[in-house]
Structures are given as C-alpha cells and as structure tokens.
Amino acid sequence: MKDVLDDLKEVVVEKPVDVIIRQIKELLISGQLKPGDKLPPERKLSEKFGVGRTHVREAIQKLEFYGILKTKPQSGTYVAGIGISALEGLISDILKIDAYSFMSLVETRVLLETSAVALAAERRTEADIEKLELSLNNYLAKAKQGIKAVDEDLMFHLTIAEVSKNQVLKSLLLIIIPDIISNYSVFKVCDTITDKALNEHTLLFQQIKEGDAAGAQATMKEHLQGVMDFAKMIVQ
Amino acid sequence: MKDVLDDLKEVVVEKPVDVIIRQIKELLISGQLKPGDKLPPERKLSEKFGVGRTHVREAIQKLEFYGILKTKPQSGTYVAGIGISALEGLISDILKIDAYSFMSLVETRVLLETSAVALAAERRTEADIEKLELSLNNYLAKAKQGIKAVDEDLMFHLTIAEVSKNQVLKSLLLIIIPDIISNYSVFKVCDTITDKALNEHTLLFQQIKEGDAAGAQATMKEHLQGVMDFAKMIVQ
C-alpha cells in the first residue's frame, strides 16, 4: 500500500525560485538584459511574476552566488559582465545541478584527485604529514574492524586536497562530494572494505611523505579505478 | 582626494550572515551538533545570536546550498551526514570563497581545461564540430580587428568543455570563470591580443576535429602557459 503511493508522489513540483530563475534567464537570452544592465527593482519583479518579494530575493541570491548577478545595496541588482551565451548554460546547470550523471561525477573526481595528490606530494610540509597520518589512522582504525568508514575515507581524500595547497581544487572537490555520497548510497557502492583499499591508502600516504608525485598519482589512479569501472558498467 | 578615502574604506565589515555561519560552525566542531542532529528552531537561533530571523534563514540557505544542512519544511533543519572534520574546512571556504589566490585559480583552470580538451577530442560529434567552429569564428572575427574579445575567448573554451560531454567538468569551469574574469581585470592581463593565441585557438579546433586528444592537450597546455607564468610572477 505504501509503495504505490510513494511512486505516485514522485512528480516534481517546480518551486517558485526555479520559475523565477528561468524567467530571468529568458530576459537575459532574449537580450532584454545585457551585462552591466540594471535589473528591475525587486518589487516590480515580484509583481510581474506574481510572487512575493521573498522568492525574488532568494532567486537573486542564488544567481549572485554563481556570479551572474551583483547587487549593490540601496541601488539595484546588476548583470555581471560575462557573455550572455555562457549564462544560458550556467543557469540550466543550476537548475539541474542534482542531475549529474554518476559517470561525469566519477570522471571528474578522478581527474581532480590525481592532480591534487601530485601537488600534495610536491608541497607537503611536516605539519601536513602529521595531519595526513592522523586522518589515515582514523580511517584505518574503523576500517580494520570491518566497519564502513565512508566519511573517514572521504576525509582522507579531502586532507590530501588540503595539502595540495590549492584552495580552488579543494573547494571544487567539496562541491561534488555531496553528490558522490548520495550516488554511492543509491548504487550501494563500497559496501565491502577490501584489503586493497586499505593498502592503497597507506601507500598513498607513504608516497606523499616521500615526495613521490608521479608514484602517488599512479596509486591514486589505480585506487579510483574500481569506482571508475563500476561507473562505466552502470552507465545509462 | 578621492584616492585616500577609497583606501581608508577598505576595512571589511563582517556581515551578520558570516557571524552566524561561524557560530554554527562552533556548534558543529565542539560536538554540540552531530550529523543527523536537529538544529534549534530558527526563532531560538535568532534570539540566541541577537539578530533577526532573516539573517539566520539566509545563513541556513547558504549552508544548505553546500550540502551541510538539510531543512525539512515544518519540521526542522538537520545536519547532513558528512564527517565533522570536513565541515570545518568547508565552512571556512565559504567565508573566504572570494579570496582565492590567482595562482590556485589558474592552476585549476589549466587542469580542468587540459582534461576537457582531451575528452572533447575523443567524444566530439559532427554537431559539436559545427558548434566549435561557430564559436571559433565569433572569436576570430572580433580578435582579428584588434578588438578585445575576452567573452568570446572564454566562450570558445566553455564550448570545448561542453563538447567533453562531462557536465560536472563544465559546471566546475563555470564556477571558477567569474573569479578568473575578475582577477583578469584586476591584474590587467590579456590587454593585447597576440597572433599566437589566435593560431592556438585555430589549432585547438583542428585537433579536436581530427580526434587528436594528446595533441589537443599539449596545445591547450601551451596556450595557457602564458597565463600560468604570469600567475607565478605575481604570486604573493
């Protein structure tokens, strides 16, 4: 009885915020709004769209977060100076940001992490090595008991990104990691902890410590190969 | 007269939202809030922090956007199930998200773009080639007249990301591009259009068209080397 109802309720209701973003997008694409232009005041927009000003503000905040709009207090909201054609892609990306394919996610993760680990091996300090060791031991402690240690696993990988001294790289990983986690649980990946993974983590740590950038990169690639294969398998 | 005043005004006022995010961060790090826990209601928080509920909501929205919190209507706001240690880093990233070093930005851009162009060369279709050619011609038309064509330049690069068929890769580039643009204008990079850049764009297109992944990757690396050198030069 519950299953049927659950399935039926899966219709996605387009939220007011998404509708407004779409509307603003139309204004931009149609050329009625060009980079540098001032948007109509929030009151006019809410009136025109037939929604409360709260929704308009929320939409503007979201677009501002992505650098599309820039609002100056007591003055107005302005279109940032990026090509209009680029905006179209960006906005649609915001709307379907949760709909990335697992394949693209994994592919990008591999890319980011192999680069990060190489940089980490080149740039690590003594303090970094301690942090990494701590993180590694956290993971090993749980994993050796056969307990699932997804968080600790990811934390070790994030620490590597931290050690790479590239803030952007780390932030981008942080952005895609929630998506990876949700997909992991959906597809029931990583239910078993292999000795292989354990050894690879330890090896990774050693190679970073020794400054072996190329070796660490190779190990990371190998380490993520399993996930990569799985992704290729279930590709839609 | 104006210069002096401008310089003096550069003190950064910590906005209420940032203060709240920092406070919530304290709750998380100190262990008073664990993943899965329910946050105090917005009213209590605003009362405790001595600010309006609007600010609390804004902070929660921002944290929700990064996947740290999850709010269920008419029920409460909950801490998402990611390791607490990760949260610390993530939250500090949100606060200083506008303070990326130019170096990290460029480094990451090179990384993403060299990967994207290789994938593009492997996966391009006939339609993709047409899109790329259109984008290339847009750029060439402006650039050959000696007009600055920053937008068209970036659009060509974005189109390559599009052709790579990796949504995540493209989205990540879209995220860092506004930052790159703002830094470009700050440091007055790219004021001159070189024949070298023109030829490299054309070569890039040819190599993608011919499916020469390795070649395209090398060209892209070379193409971005100038920016990379400049970044290394001004490194703080």
Next chain:
DNA sequence: AAATCAAAATTGGACGACCAATTTTCAAGT
C-alpha cells in the same frame, strides 16, 4: 497498559510594512 485520535504547540515558509542609504528631481543661486 496500550492504542488511537484530536487538540494544542511548534516550526519553517511567506507576506507586508518599515528603515536607511542611494539616486533622482528640480528649483534656487551664480
């Protein structure tokens, strides 16, 4: 004692009104 269900309290969501800073307007002065 356990289960049920309705009333009350709680909570996030949305709206309207007010605030302070900015921008615009326009009249007075040069």
Next chain:
DNA sequence: ACTTGAAAATTGGTCGTCCAATTTTGATTT
C-alpha cells in the same frame, strides 16, 4: 546656461506577523 544642494522618490535590507504543515501532547477508548 551651468552648478549646487536639498527635498522627494526609489531601492535593497530588515523585522514582525501571520500561515499551513508537522510534531507533540494527553485524554479517551479498548
């Protein structure tokens, strides 16, 4: 005709209030 400056209008920011859905409570029934 141009400049100046103050008043008026506009605008994003903030707060208090109300709303609808959920959760909790507790009395009633079995």
